[in-house]
Amino acid sequence: MTELFGCNAGGLGIFATARCTPEEARKNIREIRELTDKPFGINQILNLGPIAKETIEVAMEEKVPVINYTLGKPWFIDQVHAYGGKVLGTTATVKHAIKAQELGCDAIVITGLEAAAHGEEATTLVLLPLVASKVHIPVISAGGYQNGGGLIAALALGASGISMGTRFAMTQESPVHNNFKQYCLKASENDTLRSNRFDGLPSRMLKTPVTERLARSRFPLAEAIRGALQIKQMLNLSWGQFIGMSVKMMTAEESHPIWTQARQAAFSYRAIKGIYDGDMKEGIFVAGQVVGACEDLPTVKVLVDRIMSEAEEFIKKEHSILAEMSASR
Ligand SMILES: Cc1cc2nc3c(=O)[nH]c(=O)nc-3n(C[C@H](O)[C@H](O)[C@H](O)COP(=O)(O)O)c2cc1C
Structure with missing residues (x-):
């Protein structure tokens, strides 16, 4: 578990629950607890309908210290605060960042255009200072970082x-x-593709023959059906539960239109094929532009230590450059 190593290396590891059932999420949460005494979080994509709600309920029952959500309305903030947890909202625009603060989030993650998956139109360089000037809660910047x-x-x-x-x-x-x-x-910094053809929302993926083809494709009906069936199998749902869940998803407040949901089903199928099976013919991989700067495969601890020591070196260097600049004025 990368997130566990992230915690033990001094970061806040966040376990993405979108690709598991609520009970699998519970099992993973308990496993993380056994292996670290550091704070950790879960990340849930809220527009996945009832399954997302159930997973958040499980996380609250387990009193997960940080609940990070994306793509939806956080209905659980007061309940998380009641057990002493924190809520971290992931957003990609100034408007949504302000809204997350108004709703009671403790901090926000603001995602720039260069990020893997769902960013909006503004790059980190523009978005981050803008958001930081408009909200008073802590802002965590995402999109393009590696050193x-x-x-x-x-x-x-x-x-x-x-x-x-x-x-x-x-x-x-x-x-x-x-x-x-x-x-x-x-891969280079140019080897990602951003399109709404992958999961119906604008998102960034690693450029491969598969994603290049998908980015040119029309509505992927056959894929959407296959993806939906894969999710039925993955979540071990009966046909009744599956149909019930589909109807609930279409009518849920935070829901997206049916054609977006069909693409999300197709996307999940390909993401699982890519990330876990390494299938280069059918699978896809979520990657940001920073992939072009990832030139090795360190352990998480080596990576985090490296970033911290680079940052310390950088501060020393900047201090001396600033001192020289002041002296020459
Ligand atoms: C393989 C992979 C899977 C991801 N899965 C999720 C996810 O389930 N939920 C989510 O909110 N973000 C997800 N993201 C996006 C990250 O949380 C983060 O916002 C983004 O990667 C930051 O940009 P960067 O890739 O430039 O570091 C994923 C990113 C990658 C690379």
């Missing part, structure tokens, strides 16, 4: 910390299949 210089830049632009996805996916402990890790090692 100590990036951390210092984020702090200078108003962040309280950084969040990394692609760089952590490129570590020894990450469960991402080695086929994709090796492919990523050769």
Whole structure:
């Protein structure tokens, strides 16, 4: 578990629950608790309907210290606060960041255009200082980070910390299949694609023959049906439960239109094929532009230590440059 190693290396490890059932989430949460005494979080994509709600309920029953959500309305903030937990909202626009603060989030993750998966139109360099100037809760910057210089830049632009996805996916402990890790090692900063053809919302993926084809495709009906059936099987649902869940998903408050949900089903199928099976013919891999800067596969601890020591070096260097600049004025 990368997130566990993240906690033990001094970061806040966040376990993504979107690809498991609520009971699997519970099992993983308990396992994390056994292996670390550090705070940790879970991340849930809220627009996945009733299953997302159930997973959040499980996380609250388990009193997970940090609940991180994305793509939906956080109905659980008061309940999380009641047991002493914190809520971290992931957003990609100034408007949604302000809304997350109004709703009572303790901190926000703000995602720039360069990030893996769902960013909006503004890059980190523009978005982060803008958001930091508009909210008073801590802002964690996501999108494009992989080294100590990036951390210092984020702090200078108003962040309280950084969040990394692609760089952590490129570590020894990450469960991402080695086929994709090796492919990523050769990728440049231009080897990602952003399109709404992958899961119906604008998102960024590693550029491969599969994603290039998908980005040109029309509505993927056959894939959507296959993806939906895969989810039925993965979640071990009867046909009655599956139909009930589909109807609830279409009518839920935070729901997206049916064609978006069909694409999400197709996306899940391909993401599982890519990340876990390493299937280069059918699978896809979520990656940000920073993939071009991931040139090795360190352990999480080596990576976190490296970022911290680079940041310290960077501060010393910047101090001396500033001192020289002041002296010459
Ligand atoms: C393999 C992979 C899987 C991801 N899965 C999720 C997810 O389930 N939920 C989520 O909110 N973000 C997910 N993300 C996005 C990250 O949380 C993060 O916002 C993003 O990777 C930051 O940009 P970066 O890739 O430039 O570091 C994923 C990213 C990667 C690389």
